[in-house]
Amino acid sequence: MLNTNQLNMVMALRRALHGCPERSGHEARTMATIRTFLHENTSLEVRDMGGWLLATHWEGDSLPAIGFRADMDALPAGDGARHGCGHDGHSAMLCGLGLLLEGRRVGRNVHLMFQGAEETGEGARRIIDSWPELNSLQTIYALHNIPGYPRGAVLMRRGCFACASCGHIVHLTGRPAHAAYPGDGANPIGLLSRLALETPQMIEEILSGDDRLLMRTLIGLNAGGEDFGISAHEGRLCQTLRGHRKADIDALVQKIEARALAGSRVAGLKCNYEIRDAFPDTTNDDDHYDDALARFNAAGLPVKLLDEPMRWSEDFGWLLKKVPGVYFGIGAGEDCPGLHTESYEFDDGLIEAGVRVFEALL
Numbered sequence: 001m002l003n004t005n006q007l008n009m010v011m012a013l014r015r016a017l018h019g020c021p022e023r024s025g026h027e028a029r030t031m032a033t034i035r036t037f038l039h040e041n042t043s044l045e046v047r048d049m050g051g052w053l054l055a056t057h058w059e060g061d062s063l064p065a066i067g068f069r070a071d072m073d074a075l076p077a078g079d080g081a082r083h084g085c086g087h088d089g090h091s092a093m094l095c096g097l098g099l100l101l102e103g104r105r106v107g108r109n110v111h112l113m114f115q116g117a118e119e120t121g122e123g124a125r126r127i128i129d130s131w132p133e134l135n136s137l138q139t140i141y142a143l144h145n146i147p148g149y150p151r152g153a154v155l156m157r158r159g160c161f162a163c164a165s166c167g168h169i170v171h172l173t174g175r176p177a178h179a180a181y182p183g184d185g186a187n188p189i190g191l192l193s194r195l196a197l198e199t200p201q202m203i204e205e206i207l208s209g210d211d212r213l214l215m216r217t218l219i220g221l222n223a224g225g226e227d228f229g230i231s232a233h234e235g236r237l238c239q240t241l242r243g244h245r246k247a248d249i250d251a252l253v254q255k256i257e258a259r260a261l262a263g264s265r266v267a268g269l270k271c272n273y274e275i276r277d278a279f280p281d282t283t284n285d286d287d288h289y290d291d292a293l294a295r296f297n298a299a300g301l302p303v304k305l306l307d308e309p310m311r312w313s314e315d316f317g318w319l320l321k322k323v324p325g326v327y328f329g330i331g332a333g334e335d336c337p338g339l340h341t342e343s344y345e346f347d348d349g350l351i352e353a354g355v356r357v358f359e360a361l362l
């Protein structure tokens with residue numbers, strides 16, 4: 001457990017990080033702040049991995065290694081950025097674990113990973129691409145503070161913790177024509193509307209009665225204009241696809257694109273697709289989940305089991321596809337404003353709870 005002095009240091013660090021919010025992929029000052037803190041207060045070996053920081057507690061070559069990951073990017077806000085998701089708090093908590101490791105032997109090598117660009121879904125893949133040793137880790141852990149749940153409760157779920165999601169765009173291009181002779185052109189509106197209307201049916205085909213979540217949200221349907229002499233010749237359908245399994249989303253994307261392609265051939269349209277902000281499902285490994293739950297119970301931590309996965313997505317899911325591990329939440333209080341809202345700010349009172357949870361996993 002952190003002593004009062006250490007807790008004050010970590011809270012001051014959290015406020016310092018809060019004071020230099022940086023957008024995804026631009027976390028230079030944030031990394032410098034964390035680096036300085038770890039250099040001044042720990043003997044961890046800290047390496048700049050290009051967009052993320054790796055701080056290692058090393059006990060010996062033959063020992064197994066585990067990893068803890070914290071995100072550190074802020075959200076875009078006007079021309080700048082703002083810590084509206086509490087990643088300043090997550091990074092501070094992980095630095096708190098760094099303080100606790102000082103002078104201790106835990107029988108394992110411990111890697112603290114400070115990851116940028118979580119909000120865009122790119123940061124975890126950067127770790128995968130730049131650090132082959134990741135694959136040799138025994139297990140990895142990460143947490144998120146979650147408003148709407150009892151303050152300090154450890155939120156656990158076996159299997160899927162958070163949904164997979166992606167933004168999907170169908171872009172159709174045809175030929176303009178005089179409105180008196182629309183048959184001379186190729187107009188995409190009919191096909192775009194059909195795709196929008198038929199996507200729920202495609203979802204039912206994939207689920208075939210199973211009650212796991214797979215949904216789409218209509219984000220935009222833009223085509224043509226207000227010039228009543230010209231038949232539309234270009235348009236886009238934007239949908240957010242979300243579900244408990246990334247494989248379901250992949251299947252849905254295939255169905256939408258196959259139907260768009262077939263319809264385009266008939267209508268003489270050109271068809272392009274785009275996927276943005278792709279996140280996998282964040283799914284816990286059963287064995288490591290059981291181990292973590294047993295440790296939390298043994299440490300007397302207040303655990304709350306979740307019935308449903310979170311609907312939002314988290315890019316830690318990419319890391320869990322490489323290394324078996326556990327993602328969990330820390331309740332931020334029933335009255336805490338929601339993540340990404342203007343009034344949200346990370347609650348320093350959660351730091352002690354977060355560090356205790358990390359410590360239980362050592």
Ligand SMILES: [Zn+2]
Pocket residue numbers: 084085119339340
């Ligand atoms: Zn967020």
Ligand SMILES: [Zn+2]
Pocket residue numbers: 071085086087118144
């Ligand atoms: Zn977040």
